Amino acid sequence: MDKSRRSFIRRSSVFSAAGLLAGSKVVNAQHEGHVMPKTEAPPKKTNRQSASGSPRIVHSPDVPKLPWTMDNGVKVFRLDPEVVKVQLLPGKEMFAWGYSGSMPGPTVEVNEGDRVRFIVTNKLPEATTMHWHGLEVPLNMDGAPFISQPLIEPGQTFVYEYTIHQNGTFFYHSHMAMQEMMGMIGLFIVHPKQPHSPHVDKDFGLILQEWALLPNNPIPNSLAMEFNWLTINGKAGPATTPMIVKQGERVRLRVVNLGMDHHPMHIHGNQFVVTGTEGGRAPESTWFPHNTALVGVAQARDLEFDAVYPGDWMFHCHLPHHMMNQMVSMVGPMGHAGMGARQKGMEEGMGVVRQGHALSEDLAPGFGRGMGDTTERDRNTSNLVGPSPHLQQNNLKETDKKRVPGYPQDMVMIMDKEVAKPETYGLPSGWTASMMGMMTLVRVLPPDRYEEVQRRIREGISEPPAGTPVQSPHKH
Numbered sequence: 001m002d003k004s005r006r007s008f009i010r011r012s013s014v015f016s017a018a019g020l021l022a023g024s025k026v027v028n029a030q031h032e033g034h035v036m037p038k039t040e041a042p043p044k045k046t047n048r049q050s051a052s053g054s055p056r057i058v059h060s061p062d063v064p065k066l067p068w069t070m071d072n073g074v075k076v077f078r079l080d081p082e083v084v085k086v087q088l089l090p091g092k093e094m095f096a097w098g099y100s101g102s103m104p105g106p107t108v109e110v111n112e113g114d115r116v117r118f119i120v121t122n123k124l125p126e127a128t129t130m131h132w133h134g135l136e137v138p139l140n141m142d143g144a145p146f147i148s149q150p151l152i153e154p155g156q157t158f159v160y161e162y163t164i165h166q167n168g169t170f171f172y173h174s175h176m177a178m179q180e181m182m183g184m185i186g187l188f189i190v191h192p193k194q195p196h197s198p199h200v201d202k203d204f205g206l207i208l209q210e211w212a213l214l215p216n217n218p219i220p221n222s223l224a225m226e227f228n229w230l231t232i233n234g235k236a237g238p239a240t241t242p243m244i245v246k247q248g249e250r251v252r253l254r255v256v257n258l259g260m261d262h263h264p265m266h267i268h269g270n271q272f273v274v275t276g277t278e279g280g281r282a283p284e285s286t287w288f289p290h291n292t293a294l295v296g297v298a299q300a301r302d303l304e305f306d307a308v309y310p311g312d313w314m315f316h317c318h319l320p321h322h323m324m325n326q327m328v329s330m331v332g333p334m335g336h337a338g339m340g341a342r343q344k345g346m347e348e349g350m351g352v353v354r355q356g357h358a359l360s361e362d363l364a365p366g367f368g369r370g371m372g373d374t375t376e377r378d379r380n381t382s383n384l385v386g387p388s389p390h391l392q393q394n395n396l397k398e399t400d401k402k403r404v405p406g407y408p409q410d411m412v413m414i415m416d417k418e419v420a421k422p423e424t425y426g427l428p429s430g431w432t433a434s435m436m437g438m439m440t441l442v443r444v445l446p447p448d449r450y451e452e453v454q455r456r457i458r459e460g461i462s463e464p465p466a467g468t469p470v471q472s473p474h475k476h
């Protein structure tokens with residue numbers, strides 16, 4: 001390997017591990033017929049079009065595209081594993097691990113038949129590798145540490161290069177399991193040589209992820225088995241950017257899941273067909289109508305439908321706990337007002353145990369509902385205790401509320417102003433109250449409204465809805 005080593009060019013980064021290491025080297029892919037890049041200079045220009053001139057049409061809301069340069073017919077990309085600050089929601093920030101300044105990593109979009117090269121410089125303080133999920137690449141490009149390649153140590157550069165002979169929705173990710181849970185994934189879209197039929201007018205890419213975050217701690221707990229933040233492309237609802245479609249257009253949603261749970265992704269007001277999986281295009285004979293597609297871990301689903309009905313249609317995971325923010329289950333009464341009757345808090349509920357083990361006599365009951373003499377007390381306080389500004393208002397007396405088993409349950413919170421962007425133009429006042437967790441919108445707009453939103457996107461005009469949310473009529 002020595003003869004193919006090159007000196008590593010240090011690049012400054014706030015979180016770069018490179019500075020910690022002296023004498024770091026480029027690791028060659030040792031791939032037959034493999035051509036090492038001539039320079040390590042950053043890309044000079046961003047290509048918006050592929051070599052064949054076809055437009056790059058996949059839109060991944062809230063995630064940038066990965067630019068490339070051409071080198072003797074090879075598309076050259078740079079993908080640097082590094083720490084990335086992510087804003088899940090205004091006011092809720094997290095330090096995740098991603099690629100080249102983005103988590104999920106920037107979207108790769110190429111064409112079937114392309115020769116591609118990825119120059120990967122590890123800016124993390126621990127070793128990593130890159131796996132090209134679903135792509136049929138030579139073994140030494142596969143990214144399986146110790147099996148197909150050496151680890152890319154901190155500060156080292158590894159070069160992957162291969163020719164793509166498939167098309168469909170794929171993704172790249174670290175092949176270190178805990179790094180996956182820190183966010184190290186990105187979309188890898190390959191357009192077919194022969195266009196698929198029917199043609200789609202709008203093509204969106206969405207990555208589903210989940211996070212365990214304790215209050216006031218911006219570092220995800222990658223060991224946790226329960227998750228309280230659910231994201232689409234790194235955003236939790238209502239901060240997910242709506243997808244804008246003109247009425248009558250055909251839409252494709254490419255959905256990828258890399259986490260600990262499977263997500264039944266449901267669309268309102270429409271039926272779709274599954275036209276592709278993580279293995280590529282599915283034959284038309286296999287298409288049948290759904291409105292919910294289970295996107296399992298490590299799977300991709302391409303969902304297509306004709307957007308004939310105007311409206312702001314929800315597209316979301318239908319697991320109830322995945323439709324919330326800051327969700328913590330199994331903790332018993334705690335919720336908004338802090339510690340509940342069981343004296344257990346969010347930390348314990350998310351697996352941070354200070355004494356004994358999680359199944360010990362002392363702790364186990366606290367992770368679920370009360371037992372024995374505490375059953376009654378817990379039932380009457382539900383999983384939320386104390387006053388909350390976000391509880392739905394009613395005129396019941398405190399004593400009467402206690403008589404409703406299970407009360408209270410749902411909260412509402414309006415964030416219209418905080419998340420306003422051009423894509424939210426024209427949504428009704430209060431719309432953000434029903435958008436949480438793994439939820440987004442497909443906005444199917446009549447032509448005039450569509451043009452107006454597109455103009456606002458071009459000009460960067462953000463305007464929250466005016467007026468107050470529609471109130472339920474009072475009954476006396």
Ligand SMILES: [Cu+2]
Pocket residue numbers: 261262263264317318319322438
């Ligand atoms: Cu889910």
